[in-house]
Amino acid sequence: MATSSRSVSPTQSKANRRAPPAIALIIYPITLIVGSIFSAISPTARPPSRGSSDPASALAPTIAADINVPDGHSSPVNYFARKNNIFNLYFVKIGWVWITFAFFALLLTQPYFTKAPSGLRGKRSAQALLRYSIVTLAWFLTTQWFFGPAVIDRAFVLTGGKCESLTPLAAAAGGGLAVDSWEEIKLIFTAAACKVAGGVWRGGHDVSGHVFMLVLGSAFLGFETLGASRSYLNVAGSEAKAKDDSDDDSTSDNEDDDDSVPIFARRFAWGVAGLSWWMLFMTAIWFHTWLEKLSGLAISLGVAYVTYLLPQSLLPWRDITGIPGL
Ligand SMILES: CCCCCCCCCCCCCCCC(=O)SCCNC(=O)CCNC(=O)[C@H](O)C(C)(C)COP(=O)(O)O
Ligand SMILES: Nc1ncnc2c1ncn2[C@@H]1O[C@H](COP(=O)(O)O)[C@@H](OP(=O)(O)O)[C@H]1O
Secondary structure, three states: EEEEOOOOOHHHHHHHOOOOHHHHHHHHHHHHHHHHHHHOOOOOOOOOOOOOOOOOOOOOOOOOOOOOOOOHHHHHHOOHOOOOHHHHHHHHOOOOHHHHHHHHHHHOOHHHHOOOOOHHHHHHHHHHHHHHHHHHHHHHHHOOOOOOOOOOHHHHOOOOOOOEEOOOHHHHHHHHHOOOHHHHHHHHHOOOHHHHHHHEEEEEOOOOOHHHHHHHHHHHHHHHHHHHHHHHHHHHHHHHHHOOOOOOOOOOOOOOHHHHHHHHHHHHHHHHHHHHHHHHHHHHHHHHOOHHHHHHHHHHHHHHHHHHHHHHHHHHHHHHHHOOOO
């Protein structure tokens, strides 16, 4: 049935061979590089209205410098260059909800969890939940709240950014904030509060929250789905072999009735990861500077490294977090 629990010492190299491949992460820098190059050389990705006086232009060949200007300021030619495109509004902007759904769909349906031997089932589920908690906490602290403004908002203010085109009165009213001074407003403002108050979030280094979330979310789902699928292939393969040794065309991904729900869940998870990748590509083409995309990428890959690659070499950490599919 399910793969057996393995002791760490004699099988470490074998376990590492079956662990999620680190090289798969190369898809993210490649995506950002290709998207950024496309944005630099494509006439459609370089609006003619762009002024050369813009100080960010050297690093931002696309509409990136207008990134936090409210909608209506520019009129992008491509559907995906619009902030209000349907995928941005209903997929990315609530992206962690989709990632959470996809993860729990896996957790509740995959044989790797549901058909594990009794002792292992709880452990595998707990470790998967812990990995989810780690990436969710990282997402939460980076994009939502870090003892006040999120990490990316703090980074923006620390690098000289502020909420512009706004009077202190309007700021306090629009943001619903009781503040004493303009300095205080600048410090406590988040990008979201600035926008709600009708201001423009401008000046500092604006780490791309989209790049961060889309890379982390899709890598998380990719590793988890791959782990569950590999385990499934082993289970299905050995079961089929036991049933009929002579049946040489029993494929591991056979879609009989019993398997339809787990297969659907895996396809859903791959779908969410795939759409995340596509939106990442769109962000790479239409939004942000090279540096802002790079910083979003670096943070997300750091979290993916700690969650999925470090356990391959650090055994005490592996005992805590586990490795998907092992
Ligand atoms: C071992 C430690 C255990 C600790 C447990 C960790 C738990 C952490 C916390 C919290 C909450 C979890 C909630 C999970 C359920 C949800 O998914 S609800 C969240 C819904 N919100 C979203 O999905 C928003 C996604 N969007 C964004 O993050 C941003 O819009 C963006 C994509 C980063 C872009 O930013 P903009 O400013 O909008 O450009
Ligand atoms: N792929 C994409 N499609 C549409 N809008 C995108 C996008 N990537 C980034 N954006 C928009 O660019 C702004 C900054 O994104 P980021 O999260 O990367 O910092 C956000 O604008 P708003 O905050 O005005 O919605 C976001 O919606």
